[in-house]
Amino acid sequence: MSLTMDRPAVATSPVVSRPRTRRTGVPYAFLAPALVLFTLFLAAPILYAGYLSLRKTQVSGLGLGKASRTEVWAGLSNYARSLTDPDFLPSVWRVGAYGLIVVPTMLGLALLMALLLDAARTRESISKFARISIFLPYAVPAVVASLLWGFLYLPRVSPITDLFESAGIAAPNLLSNDLTLWAVANIAVWGGTGFNMIVIYTALRAVPTSLYESARIDGASDVTIALRIKIPMVMPSLVMTFVFSMIATLQVFAEPMTLKPLANTISTTWTPLMKVHRDAFTRNDLYAAAATSVIIALAAFILSFGFLKLVGRRAFSQED
Template sequence: MSLTTTAPRKTAAPTAGTPRRRKAKRTGTPYGFLAPAMILFAAFLAAPIVYAGYLSLRKVKVSGLGLGSKSRTEIWAGLDNYTRSLTDPDFLPSVYRVGAYGLIVVPTMLGLALLFALLLDANRTRESIGKFARISIFLPYAVPAVVASLLWGFLYLPRVSPITDIFEAVGITAPNLLSSSLTMWAVANIAIWGGTGFNMIVIYTALRAVPTSLYESARIDGASELAIAWRIKIPIVMPSLVMTFVFSLIATLQVFAEPMTLRPLANTISTTWTPLMKVYRDAFARNDLYAAAATSVIIALATFILSFGFLKLVGRRAFNQED
């Protein structure tokens, strides 16, 4: 009797690189989804900022009469463009105007947004009224700033405004909202009208995330609706208020469309009414791209410092940050 033995089959040993490749694939998948946004950010935001910083350090040297092909050469300027921008007699007045504009727009807009959000949240049962109110308040935000400025501009003009007719019908002289004393309020009104709805939606969304049982417990303890709003709702939405404040601050420092659109309708708005309008004038009216780039960098740095400083000041309290 012969015994036959069968050799055991050889199994392929697991390759050491397979888990590593799988891990690398899992790690790279999120970056693949982020790649389009990162490319667009680099191409349309980061690259222009870097290029503006480069231009702000350059200037044109004119040789002779400046008529030849090589008579104008770009040379290193250092901080000369920043010095010219900061010492420009039109720069500081534009900064003061933007500061006054922000003192009007930001508190009023956020105050109205918070008020509307609290009123809508106080009556959650009437969904039909709530939807109509939310859409009505948010709708102005969907109107582009240029279109909104044109609409309000014609309402401001005394000769074509129906508001003037209403005032005259009751025997009252209508105020000229495009006069030098009221121009600031006219421009601020457009920003408040257009931005309140967006901020209201942000705050209202934060309020909707709060369970109603918390409010019911407060009512059982005898708290009024005003006390609930002041002691419970506003502290809860404080992070949303901080975020909307930062957004409003950035939009204030970059105000451009409203005064630029109203300028042909009123002779009280100069070409340097805001810092960004000064950038536009230097770049396209005076063809001084280097001074315009320096002013743009100054505005960007001011925006970053103010936004970061405010978040650093209130961030720990608003977002419950710990050391």
């Protein structure tokens, strides 16, 4: 005889799936302040400058009264005036020579200092002090740095002149026609090397130390490790700093503008941005100033995009 026991039926409640409440608006709320600031202070001025570059003022009659001056469509005439301005091309060549001095010197010094700080024999305490010391000039505003260096360049008040005279050597006039470009470039190199050094040094710190240990076991020296391992590994950072430096070169304004009252060799159109300043605030020609600004922005975009297309795949291949 088989005994069977019936199990009591257990009442099970159906599983009710609760829909998840997705807060889709939260990310946009966090992004909203940045988007508003970007629109108001970057996107809107760029669009307005593009609009002004295609307009001009038409004067009717004797030009007296509000109704005698109207804003009309100008097409590309403002761009033609900017490109054919006799002061535009010399300012472009001057900025090109300035960039050939500043960018390689600044990035070369930044790379050298970053490699020295990352060397195995460098003590951590010395490294921290050196990092702060090299970075400090970048924290000085460009106008203040230009004033400091400007007084160092003036022969009558410069201690550099006293040092040359005490040694019996004629002190060079750093604000002369032949040396003004180097004087302005020196300020940019002094102020920008620290920032680029920090960027490259941060990339070096991210490289696994096991690569260095394996290379030393194979008998590689510090110089070989720097050339064969460190520099190729930080190539993306070098490309990024080169692009930023190139854009900053096209936009150089504060240094020569601050030195202009101290030197007769710096004109109001010494750089393209100084020409924009002259057209907008001295000649009251906002349309030509807007056209020149758009030309500078397009040049920065073309040079940056072209350089990234040229070296980007090779430099960022290790990121894939």
